[in-house]
Amino acid sequence: MADQSVFRITKELSDLQKSSDLSLAVAVKDVDVRNLKALIIGPHETPYEFGFFEFAFKFNKEYPRKSPSVTATTTNGGRCRFNPNIYASGKVCLSILGTWRGERGEEWSAAQGLESILLSIQSLMSSNPYENEPGFEDANEALDKKNQTEYVQKIRHETLRISVVQRLEEYLNIGADGAVVAPVSNKDNYELDIDNTIDDESVPFEPFKDLCKRRFLWYYESYLAAIEKANTQVRDGQSFTRMPFEGTNNTMEGKFNYTELERRIRNIKKVLDEETEKWAEEGLEAKIKESTVAVNLQRQFEQIRESFKRSDLPHNLELHDNNPFVWILTYFGKPMTNLDGGLFRLKIHFSPRFPEEQPRFKFETRLFHHRIAPDGTPCYFSPQSRQEDAKSHIEAVIEALEEENPAYDPRTLVNPEAFKLYWGGPDDRKMYNRRLRRSVQQSME
Known part of the structure; x- marks a missing residue:
């Protein structure tokens, strides 16, 4: 039985890690698959939009x-209840976890698994989470x-x-005032650590650290847009309203201060x-010391550059300042597409801790x-299976650029203005194409 359960968990973990679902992530420490961490990124057009919510399984x-038993760990140290069904x-x-009375057929079955639990939790993060509270249908309509x-x-x-x-300030070791602070021990958070049996508390298990940093860069404009919209609805210093279902030590208390959040x-x-720029400095030091990562990146660079020369692809690859941790990719727009005739320069920064920290691309054009x-x-x-392969990252960026009929996916909303036009009506799409073509033409000027 034990071996069967481990096999089942391992397979589910592997399937999720191979998935292209941009809103879910899972990780285990070492080989202890019974203790797992999961991250859910809040759905679009909900108050949880692009938030990072962590759970322990x-x-x-x-x-x-x-x-399994599931515990929410994004609770501000047990002080914040994020949902009628997710307690402080x-x-x-x-109901599928046996922690709530459900209708017949809603209870747990062996056909369910890790992904179905995550999707069920994610479904709680709706545009109107107040509806999750039992008795909602009988409440006073106006109130x-x-x-x-x-x-x-x-x-x-x-x-x-x-x-x-x-979360990001902790990852970056900066305080609310922006000042750099010394990294803190994980000792105070041991109760939230899903693997505290033989854990070294001075080195917390933070498997989503790099993922959240990269996603923050994706969703930065959306965070600012959310703040701009919220500032028209509430004022700084206004207190939160306590909900009828919120009780002592299981509530969400506080005051609005969007000016400070921005x-x-x-x-x-x-x-x-x-931090990205600092990688370049650290990379030069790693090159001098001939670190394994430096040697590996130099070899990958040479192989990819040679593959471009042998193929029909006109793209070019160079090292910036002869630094194997900073690459310059010159991308030529694909013929017969809206990118045709464009010439774009991308800078790719690699971390000395690659592939633990994934590369960061930036279009300079x-x-x-x-x-x-x-x-x-x-x-x-x-x-995830190819994250140590630099070429797979370059190919993925090019594929995202050139994809002609992408499926609608709000988790790729990184440019609110362009996204709205692209997925708007016919006139919006025409405007999008005009602006895209204009930027392509300007790339050659």
Whole structure:
């Protein structure tokens, strides 16, 4: 039974890691597959939009006959209840987990698994989470509508403050005032650590650190847009409204302060950009020491450059300042497409900790494209199985650029203006194409 459960968990973990779902991520420490961490990125057009919500899974030896236990760990130290069904204590109320009374057929079955649990939790993160509260249908309609609006407003604020801003500031070792702070021990958070049996508390298990940094760069403009919209609805200093279902030690208390959040978000972006530039300096030192990563990247660079020369692709690859950690890719627009005739320069920064930290691409030539953020950061998907292969990253970026009939996916919303035009009506699409072509023409000037 034990071996069967481990086999089942391992397979589900592998399937999810191979998935191209941009809103879910899972990870285990070492080989302990029974203790797992998962990340859910909040859905588009909800108050949880592009927030980073982490959960701890514990699988028993009777899995999949019995469901795992699931604990929400993005709770601001047990002080914030993000949903009627996600408590400040970390309890997740779902009928398939046996933590909530469900209708017949909604209970756990062995046919369900890790992905179905994550999707069920994600479904709680709706545009109107107030509806998740039992008895919602019987509530006073006028008061209820007011509560729904105010509940959404405070969730949006705390999603930004706790799941995005606080998380990124901790990852970057900066305080709320923007000052650099010394890294803290994980000792105070040991209860939230899903693997605290023989864990070295001075080195916390943070498998989503790099992922969240890269996604922050994707969604930076969306965070700012959310703040701009919220500022028309609430004022700084306004207190959160307590909901009827919120009780002592299981609530979401606080005050709105979007001015402060915007300042902190802009500072995180600045520090992330500085971190990327710092990789180049660290890379030169690693090159001098002939580190394994430096040698590996130099070899990959030479192989990829040679493959471009042998193929029909006109793209060119160079090292910046002879640094194997900074590549310059010259991309030529694909013939017979809207990119035809364009000439674009991309800078690729690699970390001395590659592939643990994934490369960061930046278009130095401006291109108006729904998959490229206004600062030049491209949104692309690289399979986890090939993340140590630099060529797969380059190919994935080019594929994202050239894809002619992409499926609608709001998780790729990195340029709000271009995205809205691309997925708008026929006139919007025409405007998008005109602006794309204009940026292509300007790339040659």
